[in-house]
Structure formats: C-alpha cells, structure tokens
Amino acid sequence: MTVSPHGEATRTGPDKTTLLFAAVLPLLSVLDVLIFSHVNLEALGVRVLWAGELVLSAFLVTRLSGWSRRLFFLANSAIGSVFYLAVVACTGDVDSPYVHMVMCLPLLVAIVYPEEAGAAIVSGVVCMLGIGTLVVLTGHPPAQAIAWASLVAMTSFFGVAGSTQFRRALEARNEARLERTRREAAEKLAGTLAAQALSERLATVGRLTAGVMHEINNPLAFVHANLRFLQEELRAQRLSSEAHVELEQVLAETRSGVERVQQIVLDLKGFSRRDTEESTACALTDVVADAVRLAAVRLKHRVHVKVELPPGLPPVLATPRRLVQVLLNLLVNAGDAIEESGREPGQILVRGEARGQRVVLFVEDNGPGFPPEVLPRLFETFFTTKGPEKGTGLGLVISRELLEHCGATLTAENREEGGARLRIEWPAHDQAAGTLSG
Known part of the structure; x- marks a missing residue:
C-alpha cells in the first residue's frame, strides 16, 4: 500500500489480503460440517459468490482513483455485509451460530478499508437493517431487533473513529513527506544559486x-x-x-x-x-630549488626551509614554471601561518619520495596546522583565513587546477606531531617512453 499525493492510500497491485480472504471463504464451509454435521450447500454457494466478488474487486480497485475509488469502497462494504447476512440467513437466521459476528462486521470493514471512514457507516447501516429484518421476519419481539441494532451501531461508531484516526495519521505522514521534499528542493535550489553565483x-x-x-x-x-x-x-x-x-x-x-x-x-x-601549456618531464630537484630561492625573499629571517630529495628521484610530468608557482604559493602560505602563530624557530620541510609507480612531494611546516572546521574548505574558491590585505582565496584553487592539468593531485592534512602537510602526487614519468607509468 502506498500514499497518493492527496493523502489517499492506494495499492500498486492486487490486494493480496483480499485475494487470501477470497481463497479462504469457501473453505469456511468446514465449520458448517463441524456445527451441523453436513455441508450447507446454500451457504457454500453464497461463500463462492462472495469469493468471486472479492477477487474481482482486488483487481478492479487498482484501476480506480479519487471519487470512483471511494464509491467502490462504499459499495464493496455494502456488498460484503449483504453476503454475510445471506450466510446467516442460510444457516438459521437469528438462531445461526454466525449471527453474533454481525455486530462486529462494521469494525472488520473499518480495518479492511481504513482510508474510507464511510465504509464502516455503510456496513453498519446495512447490518442494522438486515439483522432487524431477520428478527422481525422470524417472529422475535421488536425489542430484540432494537438491541441488535444498538450493538451494530456501537461497533460502527468505533470503526468510524478508528478510520478517522488512521486517515489523520496518513495525512500527517504525507504532509511531513511533502514538507521534507519541499525542504530538500529548497536546499538544492540554494546550492544551485550559490554555484551559479560562484x-x-x-x-x-x-x-x-x-x-x-x-x-x-x-x-x-x-x-x-x-x-x-x-x-x-x-x-x-x-x-x-x-x-x-x-x-x-x-x-x-x-x-x-x-x-x-x-x-x-x-x-x-x-x-x-582554462588555457594549458604542454607538460614535459622535469626534475623536482631543479623546480624545488627555484621555488625555494624565490621564496627566500619572503621567508628570510623568519623561517628556515629544508629540502630532502633523494638522488635518483624519477622525473614528473609538469610545466616547470607552473610547478614553481605552485610550490612558491605553498611555501609562502606555510611561512604566513608560522608567522601568525609566533612559532620560533619556524621550519618548513620539502621532501620527496618514490612510492612504486608514483612520485610524492611533501611540503610540511611546524606551524599551528589546519583547524578542523577549515580543513574541508581549503580548496573552495575565495575561501581564506587570511585578512583581506593578504589573501584572496584563489591560491590553493589555482594550485590544484594547475596540478590537475598535468595529472597530479594536491591534498592537505595535519601532521600527527603538529603542523600542516600539503601533498602533491604524480604518476612517475618514464623518460625513455615519454609516458606516465602507474
């Protein structure tokens, strides 16, 4: 069972519960054998007809919606009540062992059709009229008919109350689902507008x-x-x-x-x-030396830069001048962070490693590191923790963009011993073949 946009319960396929009840109905004739010691053919015929009507309704209800669906529920509750009263009439009228279930019939209908409160009312009216007619036709006093009708009215009341509560809960759940959908749509729209503004x-x-x-x-x-x-x-x-x-x-x-x-x-x-120059194989030793030399003007007397590049480090595919720009930006950022924190002596370590088919370059410092709330936003455009006179929020974005053009990645993290670590990773470049490996 699913909920329609109008708060009505709908079924996407034949009602399996209805089909199961239809299959069980003819088998209830076994009760007749136990009670009357023989099969009541009239009651069996009524049950077979009732089962056929239930099978038809289980498939027909899937094609209905709106008012036609509500009218179907009302009609089907009345038909079901008539069939049950027919079984009572075939098995002894007011003296039938099944007559005591008449008063419960509206409540059962309310359980079967909880989305339509009117079904219990229709079933209650049919049951009151039917049981009253049977009482009168069999010569019982009118007071007994009134008593039966009162019991049926009471169960109908409880059935209607239960159906109403179910419907309200259904509508509240549907409203909550619509509200959640609207909220998600609003958040998605806000994200789209923010991306457009960016x-x-x-x-x-x-x-x-x-x-x-x-x-x-x-x-x-x-x-x-x-x-x-x-x-x-x-x-x-x-x-x-x-x-x-x-x-x-x-x-x-x-x-x-x-x-x-x-x-x-x-x-x-x-x-x-978005213009790019053709990348070539370049040695990290030369690139790092150029970047450190240019950064020395800014870092002099404040931060000591140490370089650890092992001999035989494979070349990487990059544009040398752009890679110098990236490393210069990382060195200056590290120097600014150390200066703002007041750490003395300030140290920056540039080290490289060959890891299998990949080359990794680290730029590490002994500064304060990245605050947890800042780390996920480091590579957002225009995001900066510096003042307006120092930062634009484009340095790391441009650096990552330049590295991605040559197949490298740039990530940031905090060191366990304190300070920040920027990591650049390339596939190793095979100079002989002129291709990337790994």
Missing part, C-alpha cells in the same frame, strides 16, 4: 584579469628593459670587484622578481581561460 564571480575574475593584464605588463616591460640597461651599464663601469658583484646580484634578483610578476599575470590569465 561561476559568475569566476567569470568576472577572468574578464578583469584579461583587461588588467595589459595595464600591468606594459609598465613591467619598461621596468624589465631598464633593469637590463642598468646591468649593461654596470658592466661598463669601473667599480671595485666587491661593489660590482653586489650591485649585479641586486639587479639580477630584481629582474627575477619582475619576470616572476609577469609570469604570475600570464598564469592567472591562463587559469581564467
């Missing part, structure tokens, strides 16, 4: 990046050209060896910083357009 924000970032890129690259190009000119002029000047080396180093680091800014702008543009 997509629009990303699209806005892409458009702004494309428009601002030229404004940033043009002055950077002038700065880069002027730095190159200063380096050439410096080489032409006659300065002391120590001063010359110092100025040359300062200019070289400045040029490297300018080139890094230009590259970051290009990477952000590529991210917003």
